[in-house]
Amino acid sequence: MIEFMGKQLKNPLIASSCIATESVSNVLRLAENGVQGAILKSCADYERGKVSGKREFAVDSTTGYTYASAPFGSEILTLEECLDLLHVLRPQTDILLIPSFTAASLAPDKWIPACKKIEEASADGIQLDFFYMGNLIGTNGLSESIVTLLRELGAALNIPVMPKLNINLPKDFIMPLLVEGGVQYVSLLDSVRSPYLRRENGVYQISERLDADTTSCFGHWQLPLTIGYTYTAAKYGLKVCAGGGVTCADDVQKLLATGAVTVQSATYLTKYLNRGNKLLLI
Structure with a gap:
């Protein structure tokens, strides 16, 4: 058994925040297949307006790269959508439910009120999603801002936060x-932000134009990066939920050997869950 966020897990597999964790039916299917926890699709405290553009998800069969493109309003759940998801899921499953929350700045008052509502909805923990804030390196006072945010969240909540x-x-x-x-x-x-994805006559192609605001690239090539981050985090005594490039059981074993406590996957689960297949990682 594996202990993580106060729960005993039968195996280390956690579903990353992705398409596979944005609906009740998807999360319940993951649980039925033995996934021990779900990091819910990231949410933000905003009102969804008219959304321009739509989400695209494609796998390049030649290179194995996976691309996803979406405007913020299509990609991110509202806080209320996340809370509704929690309220429906919690009575139906006892797997780890870890909502993911993002904000426009590191100011604690942009995070604490929403995170307290998430805690009250019976979340087991909260992922702090810094991805949508762009490149923070070089921001004045960044180190102090990160430490202050984490300390104030820790003081305000009774459940763990996981950056x-x-x-x-x-x-x-x-x-x-x-x-x-x-x-x-x-x-x-x-x-990682990647070249822009476009679709012509039903075929996905990579444009020469770069669109750093909407397009991400992920897949097995990330695994060496994940291993490096996992090793460093474990060295500092942190409990790591490692992911990024996980496509098979061997990848899971590599990350566990590097120091991860649990291992998360998005690409694999999104591809296979949407095809209606049984999961093969566990």
């Missing part, structure tokens, strides 16, 4: 700050 890292927060820079901020858990590694 979600990306390569814009270098591992040797961010891990000491997480420890100083008092967190125990860390989630990694998020996707």
Whole structure:
């Protein structure tokens, strides 16, 4: 048995925040297939307006790269949608339910009220999604802002918070700050912004235009990055929910051997869940 966020897990597999964790039916299917927890699709405290554009998800069969493109309003759940999801799911499953929340800045007052509502909806923990804030490195007072946010969230909540890292927060820079901020858990590694995805005559192609605001690239090539972040986080005593490039059981074993406590997957689960297949990782 594996202990994570106060629960005993039969195996280490957690579903990442992705298409596979944005609906009740998807999360319940994951639970039926033995997934021990779900990091729900990221939400923000905003009102959804008229959304321009739509989400695209494609796998390049030649290279194996996976691309996803979406405007913020299509990609991110509202806080109320997340709370509704929790209220319906909690009576139906006892797997770990970890909502993911993002905000426009690191100011604690942009995070604490929403995170308290998520806690009241019976979440087991909260992932802090820094991905949608862009590249924070170089921001004045960044280190102090991160530590202050983590400490104030820790004081305001009775459930753990788990920052979600990306390569814009270098591992040797961010891990000491997480420890100083008092967190125990860390989630990694998020996707990387990539060339823009477009569709012509039913075929996905990669445009020469770069659109850093909407398009992400993820897949097996991320695994070495994830291993590096996992090793560093474990060295600092953090409990790692490692992911980014996980496509088979061997990848899971590599991350566990590197120091991860649990392992998360998005690409694999999204592809296979949407095809109606049984999961093959466990």
